[in-house]
Amino acid sequence: MIAPIVKGLLLGFILSISIGPVIFAILKQSLTNGRKAGYIFVAGVSLSDISLLFICNIFTVVFSLALTHKSVIALVGASFLLATGIYTLFFKKIVFQEGEEDKEKLMRKRDLLAIFASGFFMNTLNPSVFLFWFAWTAAIGTTATETSNPITYKLLVFGTCLLFVLLSDLLKVALAGKLRPKLTQHNMVVINRIAGVIILVFSAVLFYGSFSY
Numbered sequence: 663m664i665a666p667i668v669k670g671l672l673l674g675f676i677l678s679i680s681i682g683p684v685i686f687a688i689l690k691q692s693l694t695n696g697r698k699a700g701y702i703f704v705a706g707v708s709l710s711d712i713s714l715l716f717i718c719n720i721f722t723v724v725f726s727l728a729l730t731h732k733s734v735i736a737l738v739g740a741s742f743l744l745a746t747g748i749y750t751l752f753f754k755k756i757v758f759q760e761g762e763e764d765k766e767k768l769m770r771k772r773d774l775l776a777i778f779a780s781g782f783f784m785n786t787l788n789p790s791v792f793l794f795w796f797a798w799t800a801a802i803g804t805t806a807t808e809t810s811n812p813i814t815y816k817l818l819v820f821g822t823c824l825l826f827v828l829l830s831d832l833l834k835v836a837l838a839g840k841l842r843p844k845l846t847q848h849n850m851v852v853i854n855r856i857a858g859v860i861i862l863v864f865s866a867v868l869f870y871g872s873f874s875y
Contacts, residue, residue, distance in 0.1 A: 666815050669805075670822025673798060676860050677823065678830035680794075684785055688831060691777060692838035700835035702774050706781025708828050714785075714792055715820055718799040744865040751858030 684707055692700030785791055802819050806812035 663815065663818055666818035667822050669802070670819040671826055672860070673802075673819065674823040674826025674830070677794065677827050679856065684781075684788070685834065687781070687784060688834050689838050692835045695777070697835055697838075699774065699777050700838065701832065702777045703781040704828070704831040704835060706778040706783075707785045707831065708824070710782045710785035711791075711795070711824060711827065714795045715799065715824070718792070718795045719803070719816070719820075721796065722799045722803045744862065744869070747858050747862035747865055749858075751855055751862065 688700060688703060688707075691703040799820075802816060803812075806815040806819075809815045
């Protein structure tokens, strides 16, 4: 099944290039506390994504059972994506942060646990992350129902997405020192606009598909 893997890669790409507080926190942890702290922070973020994705999938399944026509939930997901794309492309403010000094610190277990928790809660308590996952679970869920094995389809899409995001975050930690100087104000604006356009394209496709159900 190539289609769900491709969708998962595209979804992971969108999430990995989205400019938000998490990407700066990953770089900051890596540069100020060392790579180990950066990896631990990423682990917390990854667990948060898995938890939110699980919760959103439960919500969309409940909504799907409650709705007579699945086109309604497709329209809901498309609307979320449309709003997210418009906000990302036209209204999202890109805050440029100065780089940190490259420092290595001796981290205790309690410090690493605190870093893990900060990654988990920073990601979990970000409303845009929840809306992102809710919109995409609604969108992918409606597509999955058209396949012979919806569960396998969704596992491939979201499994590929989560793996792509995790690997990209680990790469950010490994290349933190080289990556941080590249995040200029101009480059971040360009990346943000690319993400916005991609989201709008997916929204348009989902809107079109919802009217064909």
